[in-house]
Amino acid sequence: MGERRAKDALFAEFAAVGKVLGSPRRLELLDLLAQGPRSVEELAATAELGTSTCSAHLQQLRETGLVTTRRVGKRIYYALAGDDVAALWATLRQVAQHRRPHTDVARRAYLGPEDTEAVGTAELRRRLEETDTVLLDVRPRAEFDAAHLPGARNIPVEELAGRLAELPRDAEIVACCRGRYCVLAHDAARLLVEQGFEARRAVDGALEWRLAGLLVGT
Amino acid sequence: MGERRAKDALFAEFAAVGKVLGSPRRLELLDLLAQGPRSVEELAATAELGTSTCSAHLQQLRETGLVTTRRVGKRIYYALAGDDVAALWATLRQVAQHRRPHTDVARRAYLGPEDTEAVGTAELRRRLEETDTVLLDVRPRAEFDAAHLPGARNIPVEELAGRLAELPRDAEIVACCRGRYCVLAHDAARLLVEQGFEARRAVDGALEWRLAGLLVGT
DNA sequence: TCGTCATTCCATCAATCCATGGAATGACGA
């Protein structure tokens, strides 16, 4: 009886998903896609990959079923197949953070010093309701447009230094971005504090809020 | 600035966890470990692996931080590092089931025909409280001892055919095992029904109940 | 119909991974 063979086939299916999660590059692409659909060249540029390489990785993600494609004009947009994939990605990060001490070292090295104050999601929502806190989403416009917290304003970090006049000096500003391992909010909060604003950064970001069902599209 | 380098290092940490999930053999070991601690040779025998091969896989799991080891006498027991790892494994399976159509084909090929009636966890708990349903855990004794649902009785499948006299003919029997992708309950329920018992099988098993915090140890 | 442009295919090289069996390790028990 092919019981062993059948079991191997089943576990090979599971392993196919695992295998595709085994490359830093693919995870980076997955992280970007968790923010919203993107074309190959956008992804290649953002992830600093060659187009061929990026395409090859995306195809592996697609063959495994984690992402889907849609053609618009002469571009092909890749998107996460569903929120369960985002949940898997979040769980993977959580396990790494929990079980691999070095993850936290790498996280700190990437995000920079913890010199700005962090605001948790519960606290953030309270402040948005009860005070005139400004929620500043500093992700690229495309990602903001795809989905963001209700009431958030968008100024991409690259533009932030030149658009300080748009921000209030008499209210608290909370910067947010892609999620727990994204630099953008750190950078933004740091810049704003240097410029004399009363600024903090959100601990969570679009990925976590997406999983909690808090986001709205445009 | 080594921003790219730092980001790569962070994502390499995440990918290390993904990479170790990319082998069917390791996933099988992980699945077994989700049932409770086991020695290398037990694992090798159950997963039908050579000892060296098994040891090598276990070490990768350990280096990645997903499992821990403990020495007892001349044996080394491997165990899951925590419930978050079990949750990751469950999420991975769920995504595969959801996003890879072939998973269900492989699942059916392995588990055999769906000729016995399935009982979900909510319904199972209701029946255990309100009727005199017998919950029959058909996993190996070691796994049952490590953790099981309160009130369950243990008869490993191998022994089942010879111990039918211990089971009531006037009450419903629900067979349970490791989880959604385990054959044992299917085999047991099939055998019992053939023998004229009023038998069903639980949809969920130890893995799912562990994550729901329903298990008790010995 | 043809040029353009985004994406994919292809061939290649270097690197990594897996399974295997025999030797080495290292803790227990006499």
Add this chain to the structure above:
DNA sequence: TCGTCATTCCATGGATTGATGGAATGACGA
């Protein structure tokens, strides 16, 4: 102290994977 036994180490060969650049594909727009 020494034999035993579970586990790990090591060397090997076969297979897979990732990055890369140039060629091919295929849809759009003139």
